[in-house]
Structures are given as structure tokens and as C-alpha cells.
Amino acid sequence: MFERGSIIPYITAGDPSVEKTLRFMFAVEEFAGAIELGIPFSDPIADGKTIQESHERALRNGFRLENVFKILSTFKRESETPVVLMTYYNPIFRTGVKEFIARARESGADGILVVDLPVGHSREFLDGARREGIKTVFLAAPNTPDKRLVEIDRAATGFVYLISLYGTTGARKELPESVFEFVKRARMLCSNRLAVGFGVSRRGHVEELLDVGADGVIVGSALIRIITEKEKPIEALKEKMKELAGLI
């Protein structure tokens, strides 16, 4: 789904608007192995403050699901960078699993990651994704036992998303030591590509993670902060992506 050594940026759809989201996606695209496009949710329980506020802004600005499909299809007309939708389960469940996946595929999504849908509850989702030819991405955590990690790897067809730490999303200065053991363990047990996320914000993190066997690294909150804080976010995003990719 993405090249080894990839940076995978996370952008919230509709924060602050459809047009801006597209501009941000084009800004990060050059140095991105894939893009994670987040669907705003009223109650993002796995997310830290930065992404929570991002979702709140998008919803306050009138985000609707049709917006994310519009962003996708517009982006995909001009780019071949894979896009993975990252969402909580309720918007999919409420839309109808089948219908949601079909709409995602029509708009050009390459994969879907559902934050609060564990493998054990995902049969309908997996069937739908298989039928539509959409890749599935599942989370694994440092406390996921070996047997379950193998199960997750079997269910995933896109990549396995390794959560680096115990906590919510959000930029951290240091990565916990335990993440390196976790990546090595996943490397031994999984056949999918492995991307590591949560807390990753610097080139140093990227190098450490790639060194121990990660294929890609997901960066979210650090980019959302740039979008909300910088006066010229497009330039700043490009600059940050370059730095993360080790090109500065």
C-alpha cells in the first residue's frame, strides 16, 4: 500500500473547510507514502486534545459525510497517492456498512481504518471491504498478545497500524522504549506492512522506528498543530514533511 520508509500524514477532513483540506493534502502529498484522511466525530475517544479540537472545528463548520467523499474524489483526480479513511465506527454503522464502503470506493479511497472496531466485531466490514476491493487497516497495541496480533495481521489487507504507546493521539517529545520491542515483535509475526503512529512528531522518531523494522510512520497531531497555528500553513506543512522525510 505504501513504500518502505514512508511518512503517512494524517489530515482531518473539513478542518477548517473542504477547500483547505484539499490544499493541505496536496501540500503533504509530495513526501507522503499514503495519506490518512480523518472523518470528524463528535466524540473521538482515542484522540488527544489536538485532534479532538480539529474534529470539533470541522463539525462546527458544518462537516457532512458527503464532504469527505468530495475531498477524496477531487484529490484522487489529480493524485495517485493512496488515501486511507480513518474513522470511528458509528458514522459507518449509521450509514450502513455496505453503503459506506461502496461510497468510499466510488470516491477513490484505497483503504479504511475503523478506530473502535476490533477484529472480533468486523465480519460485516471485512466482507464489504473484500467485495469492494478496499484495503483494511487494523490497529494493534503494545499489549496485544502474539496470537491476537497474528489474527489482526490476517484481517488486515492494507497495513497494520501499530500504536506506539498507552494513551491517546498527540505529539510527544520522546517515544517510549517499549515501542521498539513492540515493532520488532510485530515484524516477526506480521506479513503486512507496518506503520507506527501516536506520539510521533520528529525526524528522530521516524529514524528510530524505521531502524527497528517499521515500514512507515504516521504523523497526525504535529501536522494539525501546524495547520492551526502557522500563518502560512501550506509552506510550513511542506517544510515539516520534508523534515520528517529526512530531506532537510
Added chain:
Amino acid sequence: MWFGRFGGQFVPETLIEPLKELEEAYRRLRDDEEFNSTLSRYLRDWAGRPTPLYYAERLTKKLGGAKIYIKREDLLHGGAHKTNNAIGQALLAKSMGKTRLIAETGAGQHGVATAMAGALLGMEVDIYMGSEDVERQKMNVFRMELLGAHVIPVQSGSKTLKDAINEALRNWVASFENSHYLIGSVVGPHPYPIIVRDFQSVIGKEVRKQILEAEALLPDAIIACVGGGSNAIGIFYPFVKDEVRLIGVEAGGKGLRTGLHAASLNAGELGVFHGMLSYFLQDEEGQIMPTHSISAGLDYPGVGPEHADLKESGRAEYVTVADGEALRAFHELSRTEGIIPALESAHAVAYAMKLAPEMKGDEIIIINLSGRGDKDLDIVRGIGNV
């Protein structure tokens, strides 16, 4: 894990293992003699169980219909039924080697109960509470602090109970190694709805014995308010297999048509949120909606999965009572019986006042009076008499 098609364990992957650990610990302890005798001792000597089943003679005569009995959970230590679950889960957590309790609270009753249990067992306690609720339930915040708990106001989202749960979950993902998340209602991912139901079932078990002693009959109807649904399931569960009408009363707020209510079983849609498949107040795209009720304890956009199943199977009925009706019942019970109910429980009283006159004099209604009204005095005083 499932109640019919409801329930489940819809959580981010990190929580799968802590939930499994909890399930295994609970399975070990639920039939453990020592655990149960410790729990019974605390419930009796520390919390004041059994609570009385009181025949409300004046209210019965005034309404002129069914005989009304009131289960006095308002007399339980802490002032509400929440203590049953808090002490049970705190003991469970302690035996799992946890040193810290985290909990969400709406009206503050569950926060107070958790703070009491934490103090009793020498555990650290952090309570998440929507900043709006901190404002409307100041006295309970002070009580929690007196008991040694740390109250953390939650500023995100609608700043009420659902946001407090969000924040407690976020904390638990980072702290499960030493912390137990002590959920206060029959909501959340498996095994919480079962654990909380079991600890609250002491209410229904006592009622069964008490009503048989008093009347040598089972009641015709049992009425309880439903937010998440813990006091209701606690009194319903031991009667599920009997011929007894089980009636849950949801918060009708300012009326179902206004959208300002918290009636997820009456006006919600199927959804997946807070770890469970159940009914939720949400928009057509699955965004969770803000709720409204005069009582902070019912102000939650979802409902426990077992209630969703009891509704679907037709075993229990779920009705709504609006803010104004609950307030009238609050005053009525205070004046007629000398009992000031919690605004939550006043919803159950209000429905009993509608139902009793339609029933015969030899029929029996039991109201679960889940809590006392002291915490609501500011709110009621602010509104004035009705």
C-alpha cells in the same frame, strides 16, 4: 458479551486486554465466598443495606388506585443506589492489584460513591465531570473533595456526562496498568454492563423478599428511571422471569418533539458508541447529539444494551416523563410522604402517579427511589414552585 444483538466490545485495540483482564478477574470473584462475604459486610455495616421497602400510604390514598411501595435507595449511604456498584467494583479493582480508581460522573452521585469507596479501601480516586455539571452540582464536587478524590472538570464537547466518559476512557487507555475504570452505569463495553447489573441486582433481590413478606405477592408493576439504566436494571433483573410489568422512565426533557431530551430508547436510533451497540441520540450521520434533562444523572445520549434488548423483546416498557412532570412529582412526594427524591427518581414517581389511578386497589406498584434530592435543592430553588 451480547444481550440479543446489543452490547459488544467496540473499543480501540489497547483496551481489549484490560477488558479481558477485568472479565477474568470478575469471573473468578463473582462466586468467591470471601469476596462476597466482604462485599455483604460492607453493604450492611458501611452502606446500610438492606434499604427499606416503604408502603406509601398517603400517596396511595391520594392517587386512589394501586398500592404504592417505595424502595428506599435514597437511604443508602451516599444518598443513591450508586454505592452498591462503587463498593463492588472498588473491591474487585483492589483484588486485581489496582491502586487507583477513575470514574465519570454526571449528577455527582456516582463520583461521590466512588470517592467514598476509594477512601474506604485506601485507593487514589480521580473523577471526571463535565464542567457544566461541576457548575450545577457544586455540593457534590465539594463532597468528593472532602472524601479525598480529585475532581477533573471536562471542557470538551457538551461538557456533560458523555464527555466525562470520553475523558475517563482516554485516561484509562494510558493508566490501566495501575488504574481501574469504575463505570457508574450499565453502559460501556463488555463486561461492564454485566458487572454493574450484578452489583445493582441487590436492589431487586431485596425487593422480592420484602414484598413477599409484606403482601405475600409479587408486585404488578415496577417503575424506575433510566439514564444509562443501572438502578432500573438493578430492580428489574431479579423479576425478569416473573409476570411483573417492568417500566423504565426516560427523561423527556422539554418534550420529545423539541429535541431537548435524553430519551434514547424512545427517540434514539441504533448505534455504536462508548463500546456498545445500543440506542443513541444521534444525527443521521452518526454524530452523537447533545441531550437535555432537568436531572444531570439522566443526561446521557445512550442507554445500557440490556435495556435495549428488554425493549426489543417487549419484556420491559419504556416511557418518558418531561422536566415539568418530574418537578411536580418532586414536590408531591416531598409534601405527601416527607421524602425529597432526587430529580432522576422523581421521573419514576411521576410515572407512578399517572399509572396508579388507572390500576385497581389490590394491585401493587413498586417505585425504585434511586436517590435523595438534597443535591438538587439549588436547581429546584432556582426554578421556584410549580
